[in-house]
Amino acid sequence: MKRVIINIFASALLAVFLILGIDIYTDHRLAAEATSELTLEEAEKTQVNAAVQNPKETKTGDTAENQQETSVEAETDTKEDKPVAYVDASAKVAVKFNGTLAAESAVLINMKDKSIIYKKNAEEELSPASTTKLMTAITALRYLNPNQKITVGEEIYMVGEGSSTAKLAVGDELTVEQLVQGMLISSGNDAAYVLAVNTSRQILGQALSKRQAVDYFIQFMNANVEWMELEHTHFNSPDGYDADNQYTSAGDLAVIAYEAYQNQVIRNICKMQSVYIAEKDITWHSTNELLNPDSIYYYDKAIGMKTGSTGNAGKCLVSLAQEGEQLYLCVVLNSDEEGRWNDSVALLEYGFGL
Numbered sequence: 001m002k003r004v005i006i007n008i009f010a011s012a013l014l015a016v017f018l019i020l021g022i023d024i025y026t027d028h029r030l031a032a033e034a035t036s037e038l039t040l041e042e043a044e045k046t047q048v049n050a051a052v053q054n055p056k057e058t059k060t061g062d063t064a065e066n067q068q069e070t071s072v073e074a075e076t077d078t079k080e081d082k083p084v085a086y087v088d089a090s091a092k093v094a095v096k097f098n099g100t101l102a103a104e105s106a107v108l109i110n111m112k113d114k115s116i117i118y119k120k121n122a123e124e125e126l127s128p129a130s131t132t133k134l135m136t137a138i139t140a141l142r143y144l145n146p147n148q149k150i151t152v153g154e155e156i157y158m159v160g161e162g163s164s165t166a167k168l169a170v171g172d173e174l175t176v177e178q179l180v181q182g183m184l185i186s187s188g189n190d191a192a193y194v195l196a197v198n199t200s201r202q203i204l205g206q207a208l209s210k211r212q213a214v215d216y217f218i219q220f221m222n223a224n225v226e227w228m229e230l231e232h233t234h235f236n237s238p239d240g241y242d243a244d245n246q247y248t249s250a251g252d253l254a255v256i257a258y259e260a261y262q263n264q265v266i267r268n269i270c271k272m273q274s275v276y277i278a279e280k281d282i283t284w285h286s287t288n289e290l291l292n293p294d295s296i297y298y299y300d301k302a303i304g305m306k307t308g309s310t311g312n313a314g315k316c317l318v319s320l321a322q323e324g325e326q327l328y329l330c331v332v333l334n335s336d337e338e339g340r341w342n343d344s345v346a347l348l349e350y351g352f353g354l
Contacts, residue, residue, distance in 0.1 A: 083228040084258045086251075089115040095354060099346045102339025103332035104314070105250040108347045111258070111320075111327040117351055122251035125232045126333045129308030129316050130164070130187045130287075131253055132240030134260040137180050137269075139221050140195040143202055146177035146265050155197040155210045156190040160241040163189035166284060177265055178277060183239075184269050184306060186284035192239035214238065228255050242312045250331040257305060257318045257329055270304030270320070289341055290319055297341035301348065307340075315340040321348045328352065 086109060097108075097118050105126055108118040116122075144150075152172040159165065166188025168174075174182075176198075182191035193214065200213035200220070208216070221235045232249035233256075240246075248256075260266045269275075273291045276283045289295040290302035301321040308316035314334035321328050328351040332343045 084114055084255055086254065087113075087115045088119070090117060090119050093117055093354065097347065097350045099350070101332070101335070101343045101346070103335035103343045105331075105333040106343060106347065107250040107254050107331050108351050109254050109258075109329040109331075110351065111261075111329050112325070114258075116251075116254075117328075117354065118347060119251065123232055123249050124333075125247040125249055127242060127246065127310060127313035128233075128235075128240050128248040128253065128333075129242075129310040129313035130189075130240045131248070131256075131306050131308040131316050131318050131331075132235060132237065132246075133183050133187065133192055134253075134256050134266070134306050134318065135221050135224060135235060136192050136195060136238045137184060137266050138256070138260055138263065139217065139224055140176065140180065140199045141263055141265060143199045143220075144176045144195070146175065146180070148176045149173055150176060150179060150194060150198050152190075152194050153197065153210070155193040155214070158193050158210060158214065159189040159239065163239070163241060164287070165190045167280070167282060168194065172280060174277070174279060177269075178279075180265065181269050181272070181275050181277075182284055184266070185272055185275055185286050187287045187307060188284075189239035189241060196238035224259075228252075228259065230255060240308060240310070240313075242310045248333075250333050253318060253331045253333070254329060257320075257331065260305065261320065261329075267304070270306065288317070288319070290317075290344065297345070299341075299345050299348070301352070317341070317344050319344045319348065321352075323352050326352055 101120060103120070105121040105124045106119070107116060107122045109115070110117055150173070152168045152170055152174065154170055156168050156170065164187045166182030166186050168182065168188065168190045176195070179191045179195050182188040183195065196217035197210055197213040200216040201208050204216060217238055218235055221238070225233050225235065230252040232247070233252040234245055234247060236243040236246040271291070272286060274283055274285045286292065287307040289297040290299040292298055299321065301323050302319060303322050304320040306318045315337050316333045316335070317340040319330045328348050330344045330347045332340050335343055
């Protein structure tokens with residue numbers, strides 16, 4: 001009888017130890033999994049923070065062909081560690097601009113001495129529309145090589161209704177530079193999303209969903225906003241489609257345009273009136289009428305850079321023009337279709353006449 005009782009007690013004790021052992025193992029396994037997930041999350045956050053805090057240090061540079069060029073502007077891209085700081089000379093200009101602008105906001109910049117020649121509501125926060133794509137190009141080219149091949153994915157379906165597109169299709173294989181062309185020349189919102197998704201995946205890994213990748217890219221865009229010390233700008237999309245909490249000012253956009261101009265790839269693309277893409281047997285035409293010789297708004301001094309148009313933003317234009325050694329940058333926001341061209345030419349001609 002004693003033996004039976006002892007056996008029963010031993011069996012019960014063994015059962016208790018087994019249960020405790022399973023519980024302890026389970027707790028350790030769950031803790032390990034939680035730690036692993038936390039480690040991955042922390043690693044991802046570390047990568048994001050590193051990219052966000054040091055946007056200039058992660059730049060990949062221009063194409064090999066462009067790197068051979070010795071222009072002062074191209075060299076500036078890699079040497080400057082501070083954003084451009086314009087000097088407001090508008091009050092000191094001897095001859096004042098006496099024209100009437102349709103635009104709600106505007107600035108004119110002398111790019112040679114980095115001075116503001118004219119401003120109208122330059123700090124007013126307005127919707128940026130597709131002028132946003134200048135920041136998208138800056139951000140993408142800091143992480144992607146222009147010659148890098150990218151396969152277009154389903155992110156092209158993330159564009160808003162009625163968006164301008166580069167007519168990309170899932171499975172298209174294009175270089176980063178070609179995608180930037182599609183985004184800046186024909187103002188393709190689809191190209192903006194392809195660049196956004198692939199930039200984030202290059203930094204954080206291919207496992208990111210489309211939505212995650214776009215959200216991270218927007219963080220990188222706004223990191224550049226912070227680096228440029230812009231007080232009146234915030235982005236919430238890579239293409240500038242109307243969205244809550246998305247705005248810029250003419251003054252801030254002039255800083256973004258300056259930074260874009262420092263990149264040889266962007267500079268070359270923005271002055272193109274059209275480009276043929278053999279891989280798609282398609283020609284992308286510029287939305288900038290100042291560059292179109294067949295347009296009534298053609299301006300032979302124009303060398304760029306980006307249009308914008310949405311319901312909230314109205315008609316916008318960032319334009320560059322050159323005559324001899326003179327180089328002027330003009331930004332007009334919330335104008336009308338005719339006004340954005342006429343406003344820009346009037347301001348640019350005023351600058352050249354000083």
